[in-house]
Amino acid sequence: MPDEILFLFNHDAPHQVAHIAGIARALAERETGRTITCATATIAIRDRVEAVLGARVAGQVNWLDIALPAWLESALALPNRVAPVRRVMRLRHHARRINAATVVVSAERTCLSIRDPAGQAQFAYVPHGAGDRMVSYHPGKGGFDRILVSGEKTAREMIQRGVAPAERLRVVGYPKFNTIDLNRRERLFPNDNPVLVYNPHFDPLLSSWYDHGPALLDWFAGSAGQNYNLIFAPHIMLFRKTLHISLEYRTARLRPDIAPHWRTAPNILIDTGSTRLVDMTYTLAADAYVGDVSSQVYEFLVHPRPMLFIDAFSRDPRSREGAYPAWRGGEVARDAAGLAALIPGLWQRQAALRDTQAALFADTISHQPGHPAVLRAAEALIDLAASPRAWTPR
Structure with missing residues (x-):
């Protein structure tokens, strides 16, 4: 035509x-x-x-x-x-x-x-x-x-x-920013505790979900995590398949499923497939971000807030990934226990990272x-x- x-x-x-x-x-x-x-x-x-x-x-x-x-x-x-x-x-x-x-x-x-x-x-x-x-x-x-x-x-x-x-x-x-009200913020929990969004990727080599995600949700569901709310909002493709294959890294892994006690925990919201995973509902509603390699971190940074990351792959000899720029705007742990230890005091440490976050965002998103x-x-x-x-x- x-x-x-x-x-x-x-x-x-x-x-x-x-x-x-x-x-x-x-x-x-x-x-x-x-x-x-x-x-x-x-x-x-x-x-x-x-x-x-x-x-x-x-x-x-x-x-x-x-x-x-x-x-x-x-x-x-x-x-x-x-x-x-x-x-x-x-x-x-x-x-x-x-x-x-x-x-x-x-x-x-x-x-x-x-x-x-x-x-x-x-x-x-x-x-x-x-x-x-x-x-x-x-x-x-x-x-x-x-x-x-x-x-x-x-x-x-x-x-x-x-x-x-x-x-x-x-x-x-x-362009996505022009289709969304970036100032909206939904109240998703019936309390005023800090809200963290966990946004793991689906790649079987790079994602934190396969080896560390279940332990992280266990921490929030247990007594130690009750002072915080967690939104589990993975990349929308993570729960589309049970077996994930990476042609890039020639590896495949079975995806861990959702444990029943996570669903019944009053401080955990689990969403593995709704459109809210892609319309920024959760990245706008959270007080802090937890992730690995998803590009949604830059959608979160439209309003600078604390960020934590789990590095699940840098020691793997198969990885060809370099240092992630976004990780400079937050703190990086090797596993769920290390990340949980960083949560107390997270907001008090944010001031030291705000300028770095602003620079990362400006370099990534032109305005x-x-x-x-x-x-x-x-x-x-x-x-x-x-x-x-x-x-x-x-």
């Missing part, structure tokens, strides 16, 4: 939606000569996209259903528990239609697998997060015509690591008063749509 900017929401979980749906909304509100298309595969994802767009804009954009035939969706259900075969197959099934767009916008790099090297479609990437993992700088991301990053940190690292040259990068800020990230991203896409492709994809 000529003069079309197509937003690809090719995931079964909703955590990528807010990173690009707000940009689609900004384009639809200002563009009159281009078709803005939202491609979704499930009713749940379409509902989330519509919620970000709002009813008026949702009625203006074009919708493309990229679901597979029912028989194929069913046949892929079992292998999809191990690898994202449904996502890949959807792309292949709808490759011709996707490649017919002027610009394809995605929050993941799998879309490059169906790119027509002889076609005219240009592909733009918006990271679904602003984290520091090595995967953030995967060389495969160099296959995009334009990469819209949140801040100077990611742009600098992508250039230095040879992922993409400066001319294909645009610093636009963090221009009066020029929101969704608008900066929309302008970058309009510029891309008007530019002929001047290079050959890898």
Whole structure:
């Protein structure tokens, strides 16, 4: 379709939606000569996209259903528990239609697998997060015509690591922030005790959940932790599978499940799958953050507060990860016992880390008063749509 900017929401979980749906909304509100298309595969994802767009804009954009035939969706259900075969197959099934767009916008790099090297479609990437993992700088991301990053940190690292040259990068800020009320704070417990949010990642090598998370929840559920409230809000993909496989590190692990006594503890809120895991409800409601490598730490830092981390991997010889910048803004423990020992006095020690946190946030999330990230991203896409492709994809 000529003069079309197509937003690809090719995931079964909703955590990528807010990173690009707000940009689609900004384009639809200002563009009159281009078709803005939202491609979704499930009713749940379409509902989330519509919620970000709002009813008026949702009625203006074009919708493309990229679901597979029912028989194929069913046949892929079992292998999809191990690898994202449904996502890949959807792309292949709808490759011709996707490649017919002027610009394809995605929050993941799998879309490059169906790119027509002889076609005219240009592909733009918006990271679904602003984290520091090595995967953030995967060389495969160099296959995009334009990469819209949140801040100077990611742009600098992508250039230095040879992922993409400066001319294909645009610093636009963090579009997700423009879809959320950053000043809201829900009261989630019936007391005034400090609230900590524990946000472990799903990667079987890097995550703290597999070896240390259960012991940490035991501490909060026991007598020692009763002066604190805990929100257990893992990365939304952690409880989507029981077996997690890391192709990056060639390892696999069974995920520990939720113990019954954690659910009955009055000071623990457990959420392993709701949309609150991705709409910043918990990172805005907490008084302190506990994590490992999730990029949600930077969403937490929109309001600087104490942070604690569990380093579960730096001593593992398989790890290729360097020192995590975000860890400089908090305190790091090796296990649950070490982290629990850091909680008393945590807020009194925060003053010494506030300037470091502010610097980390400013380097990671660009902010221009009066020029929101969704608008900066929309302008970058309009510029891309008007530019002929001047290079050959890898």
